[in-house]
Amino acid sequence: MEKDRVRISALLDLYGAALPARQRDVLDLYYNDDLSLAEIAEDTGITRQGVRSALLKGEAFLSGMEESLGFFAKGQRIRSAAEEIARAADAAGDEGLARLSARLLAEI
Amino acid sequence: MEKDRVRISALLDLYGAALPARQRDVLDLYYNDDLSLAEIAEDTGITRQGVRSALLKGEAFLSGMEESLGFFAKGQRIRSAAEEIARAADAAGDEGLARLSARLLAEI
Numbered sequence: 245m246e247k248d249r250v251r252i253s254a255l256l257d258l259y260g261a262a263l264p265a266r267q268r269d270v271l272d273l274y275y276n277d278d279l280s281l282a283e284i285a286e287d288t289g290i291t292r293q294g295v296r297s298a299l300l301k302g303e304a305f306l307s308g309m310e311e312s313l314g315f316f317a318k319g320q321r322i323r324s325a326a327e328e329i330a331r332a333a334d335a336a337g338d339e340g341l342a343r344l345s346a347r348l349l350a351e352i
Numbered sequence: 353m354e355k356d357r358v359r360i361s362a363l364l365d366l367y368g369a370a371l372p373a374r375q376r377d378v379l380d381l382y383y384n385d386d387l388s389l390a391e392i393a394e395d396t397g398i399t400r401q402g403v404r405s406a407l408l409k410g411e412a413f414l415s416g417m418e419e420s421l422g423f424f425a426k427g428q429r430i431r432s433a434a435e436e437i438a439r440a441a442d443a444a445g446d447e448g449l450a451r452l453s454a455r456l457l458a459e460i
Contacts, residue, residue: 261420312369315423318459322430325456329437332449341440341449348433351426 249275251316255306258315267302270295323352357383359424363414366423375410378403431460 253275260268273279273287281299285292310316326348333341361383368376381387381395389407393400418424434456441449 259421262417309370313367321459322456325452325459326434329449329452329456332446332452336444336446336449338440338444338446338449341437341444341446344433344437344440348430348437351429351433 259309270298367417378406
């Protein structure tokens with residue numbers, strides 16, 4: 245469950261900008277600010293049932309985006325390859341390459 | 353115009369899987385197989401007006417996805433940083449790092 249939270253939060257970072265604003269806001273309050281459904285309902289003026297529905301729709305959208313586009317999985321593969329380069333550059337004592345690797349990791 | 357073609361073809365690679373199948377097929381025939389509107393209409397059994405409409409809708413979808421998600425621009429920044437690493441690894445004569453850089457570039 246906690247793993248799901250981390251994954252959905254990551255998908256929200258990646259794909260959230262393509263979500264309808266209401267769903268994005270509800271997911272953000274739930275997954276990033278850790279509010280309960282009741283708290284989100286109170287904060288947004290949406291009914292609790294509406295909050296639940298926005299959460300479910302938003303999660304389904306994010307999962308569908310990753311299933312069709314796969315940018316989360318791709319980002320993980322790129323990060324893993326970049327981290328390996330950073331370790332190798334450190335091991336070789338090559339400061340220039342270590343700096344370039346750090347810059348690359350910041351872009352991912 | 354040719355630059356637009358290359359860009360839309362790249363966006364189609366990135367985001368095409370999230371397009372409705374008909375729009376994706378029409379864009380693919382137009383941008384990757386270089387067919388004319390008349391040829392696409394004949395091949396797919398869609399009217400020429402329908403082909404034009406699917407092209408416009410598909411292009412708008414792809415541009416909107418890039419505007420909100422920015423994966424094309426991000427991919428270019430990552431590729432540029434990875435190419436710089438590959439050049440530095442070559443210049444340092446470090447075969448291990450050159451191999452890791454090639455693997456990274458293949459993931460992007």
